[in-house]
Amino acid sequence: MSVGMILLVVLAVLLLFGIGQRVLDRMRLNDKQALLFIALIFIGGWIPSVPLGGGVSVNIGGALIPFGLCVYLFIKAGTAKERLRAVAASLLSAAAVFLVGWFFPSEPEAMPFDINYLYGILAGVVAYVLGRSRISAFIAGVMGILLADSAQAVVNAVKGLPVELNLGGGGALDAVVVSGIVAVVLSEVVGELLERAVGAKRNVQVDGDKATLVDNEVPSEETSEEKGETRE
């Protein structure tokens, strides 16, 4: 491979790496933790998938690390309600991913956009509608793919199809990772847009006999969490 081609591939990975680090940084992880997880996903993705037996294998970077991160975020979730939202968003995302496989066209060119991003967008929308939570979005994005793939494997097994299940086999470029990142980016962008729209509205503040026009504050992490509307 030429230097140019290596540069092209490295650049694409760095872009994913950079966005991934920013995404994790937006959740309850500090810079070092975010970088560590991204590095583990990247390195683990290049290690051959680990066979678990029964035609099932799991990729360390593409499935195991993202799954571990989901567990970590789930445990660190502030409230039981938030955990419930993450579970509901994951199940709904999995159902959406599964349905997409069944009902949408089989050829990539017939899709409105790249199928790998579609899952992340679905998960992001599901998580945002359910709770405006970045943590839920990430968990839904990752778990949605893992659960849908597992469900498809069960269907294949019932049908007697000789299909092996390789969870996260695409490593850092697998839909599991891409979906988690896209879901958070989407909830972030949608959240920012909506909150910006809300924050732009001006209210009249009455203080004694004085009335002044003030800008509404954009909801902060703290105030949202206090209200039970966690926005990690």
Place this chain on the structure above:
Amino acid sequence: MKRALLWLCLPLLLLGGALAQEGETVYALVDGNGELLTHIAADVEAGDEYIDQGNRLFKVVSVDEASLTAAVELAGEEPMLSLTALEMGRTAQAKSVGIYVTHSDEAYEDGDGASSIDSGWTGIHDVAWALAESLEEMGVEVLFDPSVHLPHDAGAYRRSRATAVELLKQGPSALIDVHRDGIPDASEYTTEVDGEEMTQVRLLVGRSNPNSAANREFAKKLKAAADSEYPGLIKDIFIGKGNYNQELMPQSILLEFGTHTSNKEEVLRSTELMADVLHTVLFGTGGSGAATQNPSQSGQGDEAQGENVTGTPQGAQQEDGGSGVATGIAWIVGIAVLGAIAFAVISSGSLKAVPERLKRFSSELTGGVVGNKPEEGEDKDDLP
């Protein structure tokens, strides 16, 4: 909660219903004179491109969904390369090629008994295996992964992505996804090369990926080599929407060996020649005797020394399709910059604050080497 669920399900069902198709849709590509160029068994959209056997480049300008007709206009002659120019552009490397099959159900009615078989190893695996064997006979290490990616649904390419990545880890010089087409008329694929009846091969390039330009260069090299060694073997190149996992590697290609109504024996015959073409492009001539002799013995080799098939100077050729790589790099950098600016605008709410936010964003990503470091105690969530 119930209302939220309804809102979630409705767009999905509507979109799915709108996109759902029964069977494979076949579009006719028709030029401005009403001449039928070819059929494409895939969704065709305005902006898609088509390079015919004579290297004419057509662009799809509109699609009539009712008549399944795509109107194309001639965009000129696609610059192609000579075999000698291809030799110059090649780098010395280990002979290794990765081969896999995304649509594991694809088969040939005339040979397998059905066009789609959900059983594991099918007709398309036979074709991929024949291609692998031919390459191995030429001294190429073939990384052949016959993994099954059933069902043949919207998730097939996602599942085969894992297979492609696993192959990529072993460092192949190219990744080949073997398919068969779905157009009904087998005669569109029938050809005769060196007096033997066989099927043609269509090259498919996905234009929705950052490696698209490099993939296209690779496809053009394959066609140029085939046109020189085995004229008529490559049917055409279709550059359509989608990525087909081709963003994983610049030298990725999707090969359509005949169509579902083609005679399987004729399909298998074309794999040997296609293997030789791949060998020529990736590792140089010498794959098979015929290929080594063809350019000079036919008299084309001498003529092609100074210029390529369409007259582009030989020196213009860059290593590994350099122009495609440059385009890919520009694409990725462009996306990154535009994405960062868009997000900075969204999160700051004004254009004025964008430069400051971009400086901070750069600083955060580079550990303070580039851009402004946030003030002590400043909330990082204020950053874009």
